[in-house]
Structure formats: structure tokens, C-alpha cells
Amino acid sequence: MPGYDLRLQAALDAAESVFAEKSYGLATMRDIAAAANLSVAGLYYYLPSKQRALGMVCGRAFQALSEGLERALSEAAPPDSQLRAFVRHHVGFITVSPAAYRVLLHDMEALEGEDRVAVHEIRRRYFARAADLVIAVQQQRTSSISTRIATAALFGMMNWTPMWYRGENESDASHVALEMSTLFLRGVAAPAEEPAAIA
Amino acid sequence: MPGYDLRLQAALDAAESVFAEKSYGLATMRDIAAAANLSVAGLYYYLPSKQRALGMVCGRAFQALSEGLERALSEAAPPDSQLRAFVRHHVGFITVSPAAYRVLLHDMEALEGEDRVAVHEIRRRYFARAADLVIAVQQQRTSSISTRIATAALFGMMNWTPMWYRGENESDASHVALEMSTLFLRGVAAPAEEPAAIA
DNA sequence: GGCGTTCTAACGAGCGTTCGAACGAATTTC
DNA sequence: GAAATTCGTTCGAACGCTCGTTAGAACGCC
Structure with a gap:
């Protein structure tokens, strides 16, 4: 029954946008039902509870994020390119699905x-993947900055994007990335070998 | 009446920590009353409403943040030192008052x-102050990165700190900063003049 | 006795959730 | 071929509970 799954995704879309706008605690099932063009009871046919709706929204979002990451990383080999691909993918997701990322x-x-x-487990794996990339980048350089802080700084600058980014097309996002x-x-550090020879 | 103001601050402390832990929407006045060791009605003697309590908590926090900034910047002159002082102050505030910053x-x-x-006006001024520092830093260098993105990246890495920082003493925080x-x-860019003379 | 402070108890509203009926399009029955 | 039946889907209406907020009385210190 593909019709059911389609309407379930629509219900999750509604929940996602309402959670993103009002935050979970202030959002009501009546808000979500209105956004989904359903009555309250009609909404419950798809979403067992408000709590589970949040879980489904988060799970769906992290699933998409993680799957996209593997796709993005498979196209780049050297550590620098891999890290650039990671940032492009992460910022891309945030800008393409701002509501989903706000909920996360x-x-x-x-x-x-x-x-x-x-959901925490999926997130842990995603973060660990990023930390590995940072380590690989640092190993090519003389980096004085701790991996822990560097990784946190990288996530911080990317995750702050929803607070100010108002770009429209995809090229804006990849420019930011x-x-x-x-x-x-x-x-993180100057490269170990300079482009121009030293002696 | 210094006793009143002291107990008002205690009530705001309670509201702050409950908001930080559960988020505004999920926090109840009963939670706050319990954290403040007051009955619900007793709490209302100090806080006119939940909404105003949030306003007072945010106002108090941004006030402390802004006042501390002026103090921190008055001690450093060159742009680089000013920016370092700004980061030290901002990260310091986040680590010393994590609950307050979580609410913000x-x-x-x-x-x-x-x-x-x-509150939005205070924040706007605070951000603008930081953007000015970034501009000053960039003017000393050949920076290829847009001021807008650089400022956002700086705030992003600092504001992500509460998500991972578990340091205890003040030296941990200043190391992060x-x-x-x-x-x-x-x-942001290599300095325009290298420490060693060029010709 | 007065006043600043705190309490117990309750109000009305809105919340998440559920019940039981009604819809409509297949599918079956005669 | 029309009537009856089934089943996935949607609904209006309501349940019980907790929320923010308040009234009114009691406390304790000057």
C-alpha cells in the first residue's frame, strides 16, 4: 500500500515543520493536524503519539543525513577533499532541509x-565519522590544535548555519561550505609541505 | 529591601536551571517552584508569569554577557588581541553559566x-560588536573569506561549546578559547606581514 | 496591628489521547 | 447487475489530566 506510506510521510512532514517552528514542547497535536490537513483523530491514525512522532521525525532525518554522507564521501579520496565533501554535504543538508535540522x-x-x-546512537556514529576525517586531515599537518576541539569547532560553525543563512539556490550553500x-x-594548521620549496 | 532582590534572583536562578534542563515549553511553573523551594503561589510573588520569567532570565543573562564584554575588551588594544579577548570572554561565560547560555x-x-x-536588540548589538572585531582583524590581512560567513563561523564554534565541554576549572575554558x-x-587568512621581515 | 511574604486550594483552559460512528471504494452475494 | 458487506480511513466529540494562574487565609517580624 504505497498510498499509506505517502500519507505517513506527509504527516511526518507536518510534524517536522511544526516542531521546527514552535519547538517540541510548545507544539500541539492540533497544530500538527492542521498542518497535515487532518482532524486530530485522523492524525493519530498515522502517528501513535506526540513522543513517537518526534522519534520518527528525528530518525528519518538522521537516516537521510547518514545515507547522504556515505554517498558524498565515496566520491573523494584525499583527506582534504573528504573533509571538504563532508562539509559540503552537511551544510547542504542543513540548507535543503532546515526544518528537519532544526528539530535535530x-x-x-x-x-x-x-x-x-x-537516535543518539546514529548521531554518535555520524560524529565519530567526522572526527575520523579531522584526524586524517591533522595527520598530514603539524597541527597544534586538539582533535576534540577542532572537531567541535567544525560542527559548531556548520550547525550555526540555520541561524543566519537565508540563501536560495544550491550554489549559495556550496559557497558557504x-x-x-x-x-x-x-x-587547523599549515600544511606540512609548503607549495613553494623551502631550501 | 535587599532581601527581596536576593530572593528574586534566586527565583530567576531556579527558572533558569529548569528552562535549561527541560526547555521553556516543557518546563512548568511547578518545576520552577520546586527548584526555588517555594510553593507555586509563593513563586508568583516574584515572577508575574512564565512568559515574563523567561524574559527576565534572558535579559539578565544578556546583560551580564554584554557588560562582561566591555570589561574584557578594554584590556586589549590590537585587533588580534581584542578578538582573542572576545573569544575568551564569550567561551568563559558559556562555561561559567551554562544554564543561562542554554536558555539564550x-x-x-x-x-x-x-x-x-x-532582548533581540541586546543580542543584535552584541553580534554587531563581534562583527566589528572580525572586520578589524580582516583588514590587517588578505582575507578571502566573507566577513558574514567568518563571523557566523566564529559564533558557531563558540556556541557549540555547551554540547561537548565538560571542563571544570577556568583554565580548561581559557585553553578552549x-x-x-x-x-x-x-x-581567516595569513597575516599580511610575516613576523620575519620579507626583504 | 500592620505589612511583607508564603501557603493551601482551587479555577478554567487547553493538552494528549481515545471512542464509536461514518465515509467510500472494492469485493462479495444473490 | 443491484444490494449487501467488508475494510482502510477519517471524523466529531469527549475523556481525564495537567497546565498557568489566582483568591483568600495564615504566618512571622517590626
């Missing part, structure tokens, strides 16, 4: 039970 | 009416 940033802490454990990865790569 | 990051959007306008400002200054 803002409301993930409101998860409980199994959903909380599962390009400048951010440049700032990061240059900031 | 997370729940400020839930503000309404006059409180919203007033040092590495972050180094990453940023080095990343």
Missing part, C-alpha cells in the same frame, strides 16, 4: 526511551 | 512582545 538540533533532547537510545572548509583547513 | 540559545525564540524586542581563536585567526 533543538528537540532531540526531548526524546525518551528506545527512540532516544536509537567552501569558505567554511577553507577556514577550517587553514586554521 | 534554546528558548529565546519563545519570547513575545516587549521582552522579545528588547585560546585554541578556538587560533583556529579562527589562522583560518
